[in-house]
Amino acid sequence: MTRILPSETDSLWTLFTAPVIWALHFLACYVLVAVHCQKPGVLGIGFSSVRLIIAATTMAALIGILLSAWLAWRQWGYGRDDPPHDDPTLRDRTLFQGFATLLLSGLSFVAVVLVAMPVLFISECLR
Amino acid sequence: MNTRARSSAPPGKAQEQRLREVWRTPSGWRYWTSVNNVDVGIWYAGAAFAFMLFAGVLALIMRAQLAVPDNDLVSADFYNQAFTLHGTVMMFLFAVPIFEAIAIFLLPPMLGARELPFPRLGAFGFWSFLLGGVFVCGSIFFNAAPSSGWFMYPPLATDEKLSGIGADIWLLGLSFIEVASIAAAVEIIVGIMKCRAPGMRINLMPLFAWYLLVVAGMILFAFPPLIAGDILFELQRMFDWPFFDPARGGDPLLWQHLFWIFGHPEVYIIFLPAIALMAMIVPTFAQRPIVGYSWIVLAAVGTGFLSFGLWVHHMFTTGLPQISLAFFSAASAAVAIPTAVQIFVFIATMLAGRVVLSIPMLFGAGSIATFVIGGLTGVMVALAPFDWQAHDTYFVVGHLHYVLIGGMLFPVVAGIYYYFPLINARHLSVRWGKIAFWLMFTGLNVAFFPMHLTGLRGMPRRVFTYPGDLGWDWLNLMSTAGAYTFAAGVLIVVADIVRPKHGDPKSALNPWNAGTLEWISEPEEMWGVRSIPIVESRYPLWDQKNLVADVNAGRFYLPDVEEGRREGMVTSVLDAKPEQVIRVPATGGITMIAAVALAAVFLTLTFKWWLAASLAGFATLATILYWLWTGTAEIPKKAERDAGLGLVLPLYTSGPASVGWWAMFITMTGNSTGFASLVFGYFFYWTIHADFTAGATGPGLTWPLISVALFVLAWGTMMLARSLNANGSVGLMRTILVTSSVLAIAAAAAALAGPWLHRMDPVAHVYPAIVWVLVGWTVVHAGLGVIMQFYCLARSVAGRLTPTHDMDLRNTCLYWHFLALMAAISGAIMGLFPEVGG
Known part of the structure; x- marks a missing residue:
């Protein structure tokens, strides 16, 4: 994997990977449930299948976030250096990016888990 | 031209004079054709503040009406117009524009730049905002203001008989202002990404810039859904297309979705820039770098994303499936995490430093205390079962005012006290500042805390009066007393700002001993920075010796003028490597004409004067084309420009x-x-x-x-x-x-x-x-x-x-x-x- 993804991801966009995964997961959960509860016939599945799909989506999202976190951890030099990373060097800029991305991955992980939790407790389209 | 030689020798007064002349703001009536960020920023802030005072007066009228039961001070219809305009003006004409104003004013010097990349766009945004704002506010004097509440729910607001022309004024006036906000967002994003001083890598960027980058990005995803909603809404009102009419397949809930997909991120669009001010103020008065810079970046970006997963928590009582509500409830709880991170970062910075007590810190501390209360009641209403009880009651009114005053107004006032020396080299009064703070802080709590109780006792929001035997009387009277106390505090701040200060001693260049670059900017000069520095620290004024002297002596980049043009530098996104010398347009009235023409389009549409609207549309197009033709993509006489210190940069680039x-x-x-x-x-x-x-x-x-x-x-x-x-x-x-x-x-x-x-x-x-x-x-x-x-x-x-x-x-x-x-x-x-x- 290290070879597939270059270690010098020189882009601002990698910072947003994990939150984007959160957003896609959130949207998928919302749309699936909205369509299922409004038009049960379209998907032709029961609520238990909806729960399973959400569980699978959640696992996929969490794996994606962990991957983003691992890349960030690597970019952060596996935590060998402590913040604040405020030297005017390419090295500190990269470490800062890695650390900030790692933090965002953590937040996104928690947020994905929180958003998925309702399907543990709710088992039908109650209104 | 031998810039290198000049850079090492003490540059002459002639050079400085040339630079001053190029950046000079014209005098007389031509003053209003200025496009310089300092002028536009101050006009923008002044206008937004004036709108705030107007909306505040409306609030005072409402509180007077509600002071006692069965009051008949104002009519129900006027009351409806007053609360609609109060909410609308505070949100659209004060809370969002004030941050655009502060950003336009502060960003260039903070980033070590001369100007934002599109000064005319900034000026165009301001004039659009001003015209749209006057139009919306002025309607109340003709008894024609919108009266269906600041979120304009159909079917009330789509009913032409019940809502009158006010709803059109709201829809068209605010669409116009939203255009201005998007213009500002473009200006701010490009400014932060591409116009930072050389060396200011993203790990050295001031936190204010990080926040503003996130907020401007949020505007791009939050405002367009509202504009799309406005289009559907206006098509229904003008041509009877049934988007929100259930009899013909429409659904009023679509408006609620589109409005709140905008409306909830909007809360954070308001909150984050205010917290950004705190992130500048707290390190200065703790006299140390912020603790947890990366954590603030996490909080800003994280909040920016999560805030888009909250919109349905305004719609908990609309009968959506409970599982959907639960997703939004969970996301609403999750957003408390990054929000709290910021509060803890500020507290940690204060604990780690030696806090200097001052008026900005007083408002800052008041802001944190107030916001925490509003945040906690926010977590309460984020829980669907509680919200079903509290929805549309005064509990929500209490909650949102704690959030907005604590999370937005107090930091902005702190920012005014903090940055006032940058505006006219004088301080605001410390004594009056203290009095103002305590009046505002007491008034706020006396006015809004009882509202939670009136809400729990069942008082619905937006009622113009109430009977006397429901246990709401004394709570309402208290709220009214608190509101007037608060207003007295605001009045003191306003009086302090506008009083003549010629007799006051001039403040030093960097009176608070702050570490960030904006304090290099001299209030009398319009050039942003005398020369464009090389940045090597998050707090260059603390860490880079002689920086101020070197910058102001013109020993860095672009100390001189060439071809009589206003010039700045474009640098790379991540590492701020110099890429181009950019020439920005100087003074010109075209932006004002374009804004007037566009305002005419919206005005004539409101009254359905189709021919006039088409003519105004053509005029707008022609003006904008003229503006582009004369002011953009100019081919320079020479391909390159010597920027000084041995650096030669191109004057023209295209593509990315x-x-x-x-x-x-x-x-x-x-x-x-x-x-x-x-x-x-x-x-x-x-x-x-x-x-x-x-x-x-x-x-x-x-x-x-x-x-x-x-x-x-x-x-x-x-x-x-x-x-x-x-x-x-x-x-x-x-x-x-x-x-x-x-x-x-x-x-x-x-x-x-x-x-x-x-x-x-x-x-x-x-x-x-x-x-x-x-x-x-x-x-x-x-x-x-x-x-x-x-x-x-x-x-x-x-x-x-x-x-x-x-x-x-x-x-x-x-x-x-x-x-x-x-x-x-x-x-x-x-x-x-x-x-x-x-």
Whole structure:
């Protein structure tokens, strides 16, 4: 994997990977449930299948976030250096990016888990 | 010109004088044609503050009315107009614009830049905002103000008899202001990404810039859904297209979705810049760098994202499935995490440093205390079962005022006290500042805390009076007393700001001993920075010795003027490596004329004067074309410019290296969000109906697909034109450009042919109406695409667009990428979806 993804991801966009995964997961959960509860016939599945799909989506999202976190951890030099990373060097800029991305991955992980939790407790389209 | 030699020698007064002359603000009436960020920022802030005071007076009238039961001080109708305008003005004309004002004023010196990249766009945004704001506020003097509440729910607000012309004023006036906000967002994003001083890598960027970057990005995704909603709303009011009318397949809930997809991120769009001010103030008064810089970045970005997953918590009582509510409830709880991180970072910074007590810190501390209370009641209403009880009661009114005053107003006042020396080199009064703070802090709590209780006792919001035996009397009286106490505090701040200060001693250049670059800026000078420094620290004024002296002696980049032009520097996104010397336009009235013309479009539309509206539309187009023709993509006389210190940079770039390309990219990102909102509407109607088309005929398969094919061809020929131009085949490029525009016109005609030939009647049912809207969106954008093609053609013929200077053509191509994608999606949806999913 290290070879597939270059270690010098020189882009601002990698910072947003994990939150984007959160957003896609959130949207998928919302749309699936909205369509299922409004038009049960379209998907032709029961609520238990909806729960399973959400569980699978959640696992996929969490794996994606962990991957983003691992890349960030690597970019952060596996935590060998402590913040604040405020030297005017390419090295500190990269470490800062890695650390900030790692933090965002953590937040996104928690947020994905929180958003998925309702399907543990709710088992039908109650209104 | 030997800049290097001059940079090492003490630069002369003549050089400084030349620079001052180029950046000088004109005097007399021409003062108002200035586009300089300092002037525009101050006007913007002044106007926003004036609107705030106006909305505050409305609040005082409301509190007077509610002081005692069965009061008849004002009529129910006036009361409705007052609370609608109070909310609308505070949100749209104060809370969002004040941050745009602060950003426009502060960002250039903070980033070590001379100016933001598009000064005329900034000025245009200001004039649009001012005209739209006066229009919306002025309506109350003609008893014509909007009166359906600041979120304008249908069916009340779509009913012309009940809502009158006020709803049109709201929709059109605010759409106009939203355009100004998006303009500011473009300016701020490009400014932060591309105009930082050399060396200011992203790990050294001031936290204010990080926050503003996030907020401007949020505007691109939050405001367009509201504009899309406004379009649907106005089409219903003007032409009776039934988007929100259940009798003809519409649904009022779609408006609630679109409004709150905007409305909840808006809360954070307001909150984050205010917290950004705190992130500048707290380190200064703790006299140490912020603890946890990366954590703040986490919080800003994290909040920016999560805030888009909260909108349904305003709709907990609309009967959505509980599982949907639970998703939003969970996300609402999650957003408390990054919010709390920021509060803890500030507390940790204060604990780690030695806090200097001052008025900005007083307001800062008051802000944190107030915001925490508002945040906690926010977590309460984020829980659906509690919200079902508290929804639409005074509990919510209490909650939102704690959040907005603690999270926005207090930090802004702290910012005013902190940055006032940058505006006119004087301090505001410490003694009066303390009195103002305690009046405001006490008033706030006395006014808004009892509202939680009146709410829990069942008082609904937006009632103009109430009977006397419900246990609400003394709580309301207390709220009124608190509101007036609060207002007294605000009045003191205002009086302190406007009182003449000629007798006061001048403050030092950096009176608080702050560490960030904006304190280099001298209040009397309009050039932002005397020379553009090399930045090596997050707090350059603390860490870089002699920086101030060197900058102000002109020992860094661009200390002198060339060809009498205003110049700044463009640098790379991550590492701020110098890339280009950019020449920004100077003083000019064209932006004001463009804003007036656009205001005329919205004004005439409100009164349905169609002919006048078309004329105003043409005037707007002509003005903007003149503005672009004379002020952008200018081919410089020399290719390069010696920036000093041995650095030679190009004066012209095109494609992704140029700021214009970025501006187009960002604008079109926002535009695509608006399009996505309309597509959301299409599928929303599909979900709520068993048969989405209600038996009506669709646009068919043929015409939409022909249209898509023609749009793709037009796009392909456009790309061909770009390569031909780059290869020097100018003549062939012009032919291909015309071919492409013919294809585009044919594509638009084909898109129209589908619903037209199938006689789809948009008044009859929501299905034909939403199809017509998607077609209309495509056709209007195709029209703009064709105008751009002819603009490029004209530029080429006039010699302003050449094989090496092709910025206009490349920006047009970028527009066409987005256009082709939108046309393909809407064509595919309209043509294919009824076949497979109907």
